[in-house]
Amino acid sequence: MYRLLFSLVLSRLDPEDAHHLAFRVIRMLPLLGVGRLVERFTAPDPSLAVEALGLRFPSPFGVAAGFDKDGHAVRGLGQLGFGHVEVGTITALAQPGNERPRLFRLVADRALINRMGFNNGGADAAAGRLSRLARLSHRPVLGVNIGKSRVTPVEDAVADYERSASVLAPYADYLVVNVSSPNTPGLRGLQELDALAPLLESVRAAAGATPLLVKIAPDLADEEVLRICDLVVRLGLDGIIATNTTISREGLRTATSVIDDIGPGGLSGAPLAARSLDVLRLIRGRVPASLCVISVGGVDTADDVQERLEAGATLVQGYTAFIYRGPLWARSVNRGLARIRRSHGVQSRPTSAS
Template sequence: MYRLLFSLVLSRMDPEDAHHLAFRVIRMLPALGIGGLVERFTEPDASLAVEALGLRFPSPFGVAAGFDKDGHAVRGLGQLGFGHVEVGTITAIAQPGNERPRLFRLIGDRALVNRMGFNNGGADAAAGRLSRLSRRSRRPVLGVNIGKSRVTPVDDAVADYERSARVLAPYADYLVVNVSSPNTPGLRGLQELDALAPLLRTVRAVAGPTPLLVKIAPDLSDEEIIRICELVTALGLDGIIATNTTISREGLRAPASVVEAIGAGGLSGAPLAARSSAVLRIVRAHVPATLCVISVGGVETAADVQDRLDAGATLVQGYSAFVYRGPLWARHINRGLARIRRDRAEHGAPAATAA
């Protein structure tokens, strides 16, 4: 049914308009009073629960930052079966993002290109909204992803992140420092150790007991990834998210003219799978077994998610395939994971356990 809807309607709409339409429906689930019925249909099997970051995740599969930028649809996304929702990226100062069009589909590649530019209402507005999501209410685990405000000079980035962390950490189950989006000028330069170390040290102090992770780019060299792993370990951070979108356009099926017309932005979806998996393996090999590693990039099926778990991911996130798979995507992932684990148990092969 969704495939037909996507083919006949959604694929013909501007991608950002289609996103807003779907987002409004998801946001309304709790308000319409049907979220509970949906939740009973999508609830993950109890066998999928993961203990990580001092939290219980009902499923290892969650939705990555970028889908719900301001925290408007956390409960609705949880009711669709996502075990955690990472909102953001949120900046200290509200900003409109880049000019439209800024979101593009590459349907033949099962991919998206975005140059959204951290469009969001700012940390203060998000804090007020998230504060109303009681930890005792029925909601998924909540991650909050923070980035640098566009108007803030790179030299003042630490203070900018510090303000966002101070405002938002009290309402987050975990906090993520995003230094890897390609759509904010100068942001990726913060992954250089001389800039990253003081930034993470400052945010760590402000975050207090809230677990802190850093999100890295797939375009880093293997050596740069290893050095970040060593820094994260030395600073006592709680985890790494690997990876953000890529600036690479290698291996796409779309005609070069189409890709060139789209222009700059971060590529996500299936073409990112191989590099994201490779970065996961590098990270897992160079951090303690207890460190939380969240893998994101190019996952679409339950088998994809299980492969990441087998490779050492603690949790897995997705986003782009949501566009192509529709609202029951998380349900299909969770049912598939439970089936994989039952099959393994029946055949004597142990299921992967999260670090």
Template sequence: MYRLLFSLVLSRMDPEDAHHLAFRVIRMLPALGFGRLVELATRPDPSLAVHALGRRFASPFGVAAGFDKDGFAVRGLGNLGFGHVEVGTITAVAQPGNERPRLFRLVRDRALVNRMGFNNGGADAAVGRLSRLARRSHRPVLGVNIGKSRVTAVEDAVADYERSARVLAPFADYLVVNVSSPNTPGLRGLQELDALAPLLEAVRAIAGTTPLLVKIAPDLADDEVVRICELVTRLGLDGIIATNTTISRDGLTASAAEVERIGAGGLSGAPLAARSMEVLRLVRANVPAGLCVISVGGVETAEDVQARLDAGATLVQGYSAFIYRGPLWARQVNRGLARIRRSSGRSDVAAPAGA
């Protein structure tokens, strides 16, 4: 049914307009009283529960940052079966993002290109919603992803992140420092160790008891990934999210003309899968076994998720395939994971390194 809806209606709409339409429906599920009814069909099998970052995740599969930028649809996404929702990226200063069009589909490649530019209402505006969510017992685990405001100079980035962390950390189950989006000028330069170390130290001091993770790009060289792993370990952070979108266009079936027409932006979806898996394995090999590693990039099926867990991921996130799979995507993945667990006789869906 969804495949037909996507083919006949959604694929003919502007991608961002289609996203907003779907987002409004998901957001309204709990408000209209349908959330609990939907959950009867989507609730993850209890065997899928994962304990990490001091929280119980009903499923290892969650929504990556970017889908719900301001925290409006967390409960609705939980109703659909996602074990956690990472909201954001939220910046200290509200910003409209880049000019439209800024979201593009590559349907044959099961991919997206976005240059959204951290469009969000700002940290102060998010506080009320996130504080109310934090008080609810019936909700998915809530991650909050923070990034640099576009109006803030790179040399002032630490203070900008500190402001967001101070406002938002009290209401997050975990906090993420995003230094890896390709759509904010100068942001990826913060992954260089001389800039990253003082930034993470400053945010960690403000986050307090809230678990702190850093999100890295797939375009880093392997030795750069290893050095970040060493820094995260030395600073005592709680985890790494690997990976963000890529600026590479390698391996696409889309024509060169179409790629040129779309232009700049971060590529996500199936073409990112191989590099995302490589970075996951590299990270897991260079951090302590107990460190939380969240894998994201090119995940679509239960088999994809299980492969990330087997490679050492603690949790797995997705976003792009939501557009192609539809609202029952999390249900499909969770049921598939439970089936894999039963058929293989596993006692846990996660590999020992990620448990």
């Protein structure tokens, strides 16, 4: 049914307009009182529960940052079966993001290109919303992804991140420092160790007891990834999220002329899968087993999620395939994972990352 809807209706809409339409429906699930009914149909099997970051995740599969920029639809996404929801990227200052059009489908590649530019209402506005969410007992695990405000000079980035962390950490189950989006000028340069170390040290102090992770780009060289791994361990951070979108355009089925017309932006979806998996294996081979590693990039099916778990991921996130799979995507993944576990004779997957 969703494939037909996507083919006949959603694919004909501007991608951002289609996203807003779907987002409004998901946001309304708990408000209309139907979310609990939906949840009976979508709730993950108890065997999928994972302990990580000192938290219990009902499923290892969650939705990545970018889908819910400001934390408006966390409850609805949880009712669709996602074990955790990472909201953001949220910046210290409210900002409109880049000019439209800024989101593009590559249907032949099951991919997206975006140059959204961290459009969000700012940390203060999000804090009020997230504080109400944090008090709810029945909700998915809540991650908060923070980035640099566009108007803030790179040399003032530490104070900008500190501001967001201090405002938002009290309401987050975990906090993520995003230094890997290609859509904010100068941001990826913060992944260089000389800049990254003081940034992470300052944000860690501002975050207090809230678990802190850093999200990295797939375009880093392997040696750069390993150096960041060593830094994360040395600073005592709680984890790494790998990976963000890529600036690469290699191996796409979509015509080069179309790609050129779209222009710059971060590529996500199926073309990112191989590199994302490679980076995961690189990280897991370098860091202690106790460190939380969240894998994201090109995940589509339950088999994809299982592959990431077997490669050492503590948790797995997706986003782009949501556009192509529809609202029952998380349910499909969770049911597939449960079948895989039963076929392997595994009742649960204990995880000690904390």
